[in-house]
Amino acid sequence: MSMLALAQVSQEELQKEILHTWESAREWDIPIHIGPVDISINKAVWFLFIGAAVTFLILFIGSRLLKDRPGAYQVIVEELYGFGRKQLAGQMGEEGMKFLPYTLSLFVFILVLNLIGLIPGSYPVTSNISFTLGLAIFTLLIYNFVGIRRNGLGTYLKSFVPPGMPAKPIMVPFMFFIEALQQFVTQPLTLGMRLYANI
Secondary structure, three states, X not given: OHHHHHHXXXXXXXXXXXXXXXXXXXXXXXXXXXXXXXXXXXXXXXXHHHHHHHHHHHHHHHHHOOOOOOOHHHHHHXXXXXXXXXXXXXXXXXXXXXXXXXXXXXHHHHHHHHHHHOOOOOOOHHHOHHHHHHHHHHHHXXXXXXXXXXXXXXXXXXXXXXXOOOOHHHHHHHHHHHHHHHHHHHHHHHHHHHHHHHO
């Protein structure tokens, strides 16, 4: 739905919106340079830090303050954990529970950043495509690392080509190229653009 809405926006409006988002990120700038590398802290980074701190408070501290008679704070933490078990890791079965800390933390982190972005005068961090692409690439690295560790490099790469293909000398390299392109280029771009386009 968000991609459809984005497609209906004219190119000029889209460029104007992207430039406005980038320009507003330069506010509250603390210039820091290490040689030619610019690692300045700007508005986007400040709200990234705030979002990380709120996520830490919700998940880490909330999980260590559990009581027999829960208050509102504990109920929120328990509901988030229940949602993560059923909807995020639950979709992958028992094996998916290994990734619950990552998937739940990522979900809460993005949710917190999006809610903070609704506050007037704040900065919607997920409207910065470099941030959303960074998350997508990091997730892709984990995904491929686990696939290679579990199956071995050879078996993992063989899974890029379906078995029993006709005209193997032509189709196998072609299918491998298409799948590799989808895996390492299209997938992170799609994931990054979806989150970016939503905001």
